[in-house]
Amino acid sequence: MQSDSAPAPSATLAPSKGIGTLGAVFAAMSYAAPLTLAVTFIPIMIAFGAGLAAPVMIVIVGVVIGLFSIGFLATVRRLKRSGGFYSIITAGLGRPIGLGLGLVATMIYGSILLGAMALIGWSANNLIHGTLGGPDVPWWIYSLVVVVVAGVLCFRDLATSAKALGVLVIIELLVVLIYDIAVIVQGGFDGFHAPSFDFFSSITGTPALAMLFGVFFFGGFESMVIFRDEARGGEKTILRATLTFIGICMVFFAISAFIFIQGVGEQNVVAAAAESPSGSFFDSAEMYLGQAGRVIVSALLITSLLAAVVACHSIVARYLSNFGRDAILPTVLGRIHPRFTSPAVASLVVSAISLLTLIIMVAVGGDPNAFYTVNSGFSGWMFISVISLAGVAVVVYLWRNGRRWAFILPTAFATLVLLYAAYLAATNLELLVGSDSFILALARILAVAVVVFGIVYALVLRRTKPDVYRRIGRQEDDPGPIV
Numbered sequence: 001m002q003s004d005s006a007p008a009p010s011a012t013l014a015p016s017k018g019i020g021t022l023g024a025v026f027a028a029m030s031y032a033a034p035l036t037l038a039v040t041f042i043p044i045m046i047a048f049g050a051g052l053a054a055p056v057m058i059v060i061v062g063v064v065i066g067l068f069s070i071g072f073l074a075t076v077r078r079l080k081r082s083g084g085f086y087s088i089i090t091a092g093l094g095r096p097i098g099l100g101l102g103l104v105a106t107m108i109y110g111s112i113l114l115g116a117m118a119l120i121g122w123s124a125n126n127l128i129h130g131t132l133g134g135p136d137v138p139w140w141i142y143s144l145v146v147v148v149v150a151g152v153l154c155f156r157d158l159a160t161s162a163k164a165l166g167v168l169v170i171i172e173l174l175v176v177l178i179y180d181i182a183v184i185v186q187g188g189f190d191g192f193h194a195p196s197f198d199f200f201s202s203i204t205g206t207p208a209l210a211m212l213f214g215v216f217f218f219g220g221f222e223s224m225v226i227f228r229d230e231a232r233g234g235e236k237t238i239l240r241a242t243l244t245f246i247g248i249c250m251v252f253f254a255i256s257a258f259i260f261i262q263g264v265g266e267q268n269v270v271a272a273a274a275e276s277p278s279g280s281f282f283d284s285a286e287m288y289l290g291q292a293g294r295v296i297v298s299a300l301l302i303t304s305l306l307a308a309v310v311a312c313h314s315i316v317a318r319y320l321s322n323f324g325r326d327a328i329l330p331t332v333l334g335r336i337h338p339r340f341t342s343p344a345v346a347s348l349v350v351s352a353i354s355l356l357t358l359i360i361m362v363a364v365g366g367d368p369n370a371f372y373t374v375n376s377g378f379s380g381w382m383f384i385s386v387i388s389l390a391g392v393a394v395v396v397y398l399w400r401n402g403r404r405w406a407f408i409l410p411t412a413f414a415t416l417v418l419l420y421a422a423y424l425a426a427t428n429l430e431l432l433v434g435s436d437s438f439i440l441a442l443a444r445i446l447a448v449a450v451v452v453f454g455i456v457y458a459l460v461l462r463r464t465k466p467d468v469y470r471r472i473g474r475q476e477d478d479p480g481p482i483v
Contacts, residue, residue: 090473
């Protein structure tokens with residue numbers, strides 16, 4: 001992997017500051033994909049983790065993520081350059097580990113992007129042909145359209161894609177709210193009860209696994225840090241957006257889980273969700289909203305995945321751009337479009353990778369459903385692992401720079417919880433990936449190989465290109481101790 005020793009002049013230009021608090025929240029919410037989580041992960045959490053206590057578990061995990069964000073955001077404020085987990089882990093644990101886990105973070109968002117891209121194609125054909133009786137079009141045609149749409153939006157400035165994502169996210173939230181209202185108005189399956197709030201007596205699964213699934217509802221908050229250079233108001237905007245995002249996710253998903261339980265019925269919901277997680281939500285939507293409701297949810301599930309693809313494309317492009325601007329990868333990746341002030345070259349590379357993946361899947365006859373399942377489980381495991389190690393990095397950084405206990409203690413507690421969740425993810429990877437031992441072994445080998453490659457590459461740079469090594473993690477302007 002050869003890169004120039006100094007970035008090109010255009011690589012040092014920061015993108016224009018184009019999004020506000022709501023834009024950043026919408027970008028993160030689109031990655032979280034609210035409707036996708038409501039249709040799939042709420043039933044999974046009920047079936048295999050928390051049972052009727054799912055709403056309370058979501059709130060508990062939200063509090064943990066909130067505690068984590070105290071030190072996380074304090075550290076971000078002291079690092080002048082954006083870079084997400086890449087910058088933060090480097091600041092706390094050193095450049096070799098920072099580069100290794102930065103590459104893993106890039107792979108996380110890339111895996112979600114490619115999996116969602118494939119599933120959209122299958123879902124669109126299933127809806128148009130299977131449900132509506134339209135033409136039977138190969139799934140990859142729809143996926144190709146998604147690659148083009150995401151590529152065009154992300155080639156332009158962040159504000160453009162944020163507006164598009166905002167519209168899609170608002171529609172997703174409205175659909176779930178309409179379902180919630182319909183269940184409330186019709187009195188639920190057999191009236192409303194509140195066993196979900198009696199945590200210990202209502203939990204029917206494994207609390208530890210419930211916590212693991214709960215973390216997925218808050219995926220995406222790191223993306224706002226990556227967009228800091230493009231935010232009006234800089235770090236203040238990102239601070240407000242992060243806390244707003246965590247609060248919205250906690251309240252929205254906890255209420256939605258409670259309403260779903262009441263809609264399906266407390267005596268039925270665990271068994272129904274275990275038999276068919278997404279099917280149980282679609283059946284409930286049809287019960288309260290009619291056949292039209294089922295079709296609308298199916299259609300908006302596709303737009304939910306599209307929003308996730310656009311968000312992940314933007315994040316991966318910015319990770320690659322950061323690597324390019326640091327001269328870790330070819331500096332051309334760090335070039336900023338003179339008109340759109342976007343990481344245009346990196347975005348084109350992401351589009352090319354998406355297209356190449358699609359071509360390979362078609363050539364080998366890949367199953368888009370299985371591909372999505374493996375990618376989402378794999379990325380979920382890696383995300384929990386990286387965020388927990390980012391917590392360790394935050395605690396170490398804060399200890400070295402000021403020792404502000406108000407930041408250290410809540411983040412340290414949250415990090416311990418997240419480390420346990422990461423352990424659970426590693427030991428229950430078969431449940432997350434839903435595949436055989438070969439795929440499990442391949443997933444573990446790939447993750448470890450990327451980390452080792454990043455560490456070794458950093459050590460090589462330290463010896464051969466010390467000026468490039470010093471730029472790893474975008475820390476050259478670190479302002480020092482917290483005061």
